[in-house]
Amino acid sequence: MPRRLHLLAICSYPPSRRVEAREALDAVLAAAIFEQRVSVLFCGDGVWQLLREQGDYSGADKPLARSLEALPLYGVPELLVDTESLAERGLDPGDLLDIAQPVTLAQARELMRRCDRIMSF
Amino acid sequence: MRLSLIVNAAPEEGQSAWSAYHFARQALADGHELYRIFFYHGGVANGCNARRPPQDETDLTRLWQALAEEHGLDLVICISAAKRRGIFNDAEAQRHQAPSNLAAQFTLSGLGQYTDALISSDRLVSFGG
Numbered sequence: 001m002p003r004r005l006h007l008l009a010i011c012s013y014p015p016s017r018r019v020e021a022r023e024a025l026d027a028v029l030a031a032a033i034f035e036q037r038v039s040v041l042f043c044g045d046g047v048w049q050l051l052r053e054q055g056d057y058s059g060a061d062k063p064l065a066r067s068l069e070a071l072p073l074y075g076v077p078e079l080l081v082d083t084e085s086l087a088e089r090g091l092d093p094g095d096l097l098d099i100a101q102p103v104t105l106a107q108a109r110e111l112m113r114r115c116d117r118i119m120s121f
Numbered sequence: 122m123r124l125s126l127i128v129n130a131a132p133e134e135g136q137s138a139w140s141a142y143h144f145a146r147q148a149l150a151d152g153h154e155l156y157r158i159f160f161y162h163g164g165v166a167n168g169c170n171a172r173r174p175p176q177d178e179t180d181l182t183r184l185w186q187a188l189a190e191e192h193g194l195d196l197v198i199c200i201s202a203a204k205r206r207g208i209f210n211d212a213e214a215q216r217h218q219a220p221s222n223l224a225a226q227f228t229l230s231g232l233g234q235y236t237d238a239l240i241s242s243d244r245l246v247s248f249g250g
Binding site: 003005007013019020023026027030031033034036117118119120121 | 127129161162199201202205231232233235236237239240245247250
């Protein structure tokens with residue numbers, strides 16, 4: 001796999017879809033390991049994954065937020081969140097983990113146009 | 122055009138897996154190349170040979186197998202998603218002391234196959250999720 005592309009992963013699973021949200025993260029990590037540039041955009045109910053304070057009722061599993069916070073260490077520094085999705089849910093960027101970078105819908109669209117491939121989860 | 126598909130839903134989970142199948146057929150009929158079809162999330166159930174839909178319903182697993190046989194398709198099931206949902210090939214079944222139930226024509230492999238499909242195809246089309 002010699003080519004280096006810019007991949008955009010769009011994550012819209014709420015954290016209650018624990019397995020799918022984690023598998024989406026696994027796909028992002030796999031792409032990063034294969035030395036692709038990966039940006040992640042959280043939108044729709046996916047923005048809840050980034051909530052700073054959230055209960056975890058799933059048992060003994062590692063909280064998803066801790067894994068998201070580790071993404072920059074694996075070469076995925078761009079964790080973007082759609083501000084319109086936040087507003088629709090009564091959230092603001094201050095409610096989210098520090099690593100989340102708010103983007104407007106127009107900026108998100110521009111990113112979708114600019115990247116080479118979109119992974120939709 | 123060289124296409125890859127990712128199928129994220131089981132046959133009984135809405136329309137997505139069926140849409141993927143019909144899309145694949147049409148793409149081949151239109152002369153496109155299908156580089157890989159990757160099954161992820163609940164979509165791994167497409168490659169389970171232990172599914173038994175009622176007699177008056179079509180079995181999508183058989184349709185995938187027939188299409189793969191006819192066109193030599195690369196049907197890849199994500200190994201970690203499959204193990205989580207109880208789908209094993211012979212080797213994994215032996216390793217985990219579980220029944221072997223991966224349908225013929227499907228192979229178990231890792232997420233690297235998904236990344237490779239992303240990079241090596243002109244378009245990746247996602248179904249379900």
